[in-house]
Amino acid sequence: MxxxxxxxxxxxxxxxxxxxxxxxxxxxxxDRTVFREGLNPRAVDRAEVAYVGKISRKKGVESLLRCLDLLPLPKDRLAVRLVGGHSTEDDLARMRALAKEVRFPVEFAGKVDQDELVRTYQRAHVFVLPSFYEGLPLVVIEALACGCRVVVTDLPGIREWLDESVPGAPVTYVQPPRMVGVDEPAQEDLPAFEQRLARAIERSAQEALQPARCEDAPVDMARLSWNALGARMLELVAATSLQVGAAAL
Known part of the structure; x- marks a missing residue:
């Protein structure tokens, strides 16, 4: 398995x-032939923040919107783009109402094709995934491959796997709230979670807008390509087959 x-x-x-x-x-x-850094440099006058996923409360989007006004940044120094579909019209309406109260511009891009998704990553300085439940989110890998700094909830397994697979990657982990269900956060914990999320976004945005340094070398993502994954699975299957054969003898 x-x-x-x-x-x-x-x-x-x-x-x-x-x-x-x-x-x-x-x-x-x-797919490393698709998700990679763009040729055009990122903006240097304001931080672009991106989220990719379902526009829903359980993916942390409400907390993301609420935390924005906790950022001590001028309103012209940050912009947010939310990419993805939604569960219900009521959900989307609630998110749009929250976004109108934010002092930074928030764009709801909806579902986009792959080319536009890649452009979203390539323009963004910071990719944020404040979800309350994930397996191993591919969007984090795609964002890193496109040169983003990443802010992600510190959910089981993610930090351990990324530290092993892409050591030194610019990822900031945010302690999640307590959970009262698989994907249901304790409501009383959300204000503190949103404070932590805001601090992580602010720090990542400030770092992204600093002049590039020689030590800021691109992260080696080769181990995470489709080809590398296929080779790894074939190697594991072959090793298991040898073990089973040896045991039969």
């Missing part, structure tokens, strides 16, 4: 009773 990361591996053990030696961590992969 394959798992995305070690935390999911432990969950498979617990839920399905599968022995640990039968579970292999494969991770995920992205």
């Amino acid at each position: 394959f798992s995305l990361h070690e935390a999911q591996k432990r969950e498979i053990e617990d839920v399905y009773g599968v022995p640990a030696e039968r579970i292999r961590v494969a991770g995920t992969g992205y």
Whole structure:
């Protein structure tokens, strides 16, 4: 059996009773021929923040919108673009109403094609995923591949896998609120979570707008390509087959 990361591996053990030696961590992969840094430089006068995913409360979008006014930045120094569909019209209307109260410009781009998605990543300085539940979010990998700094909720398995797969990647982890369900946060914890989220976005935005330094080398994403993922899975299958054959003898 394959798992995305070690935390999911432990969950498979617990839920399905599968022995640990039968579970292999494969991770995920992205199309490196599509998701890569653009040729045009990013803006230097304001930070562009991007979110990609469903426009819903359980993905943390309400908290993202509420935290924006906690940022001690001039209103012309930051802009936000939200990309993705929505569950219901009521959800979208609630998010739009929240966005109107924010002093920074917030764009609801809706669903976009792949070319426009890539352009969104390439223009953004900071990619934010404030979700309350994830497996191993591919959007984080795509954003890193396109040169974004990333702010993501510190959910089980994500930090461990990224630290191993792309050490030194510009990722800031935000402690999540307590959960009262799989994807339902404790409401009384949200104000503190939004404070932490705002601090992480501010720090990442300020760093992104600093002049490039020689030590800011691009992150090596080769291990996360589709080809690398396929090779890794084939290698794991071959090694398992040899073990099974040896045991049969």
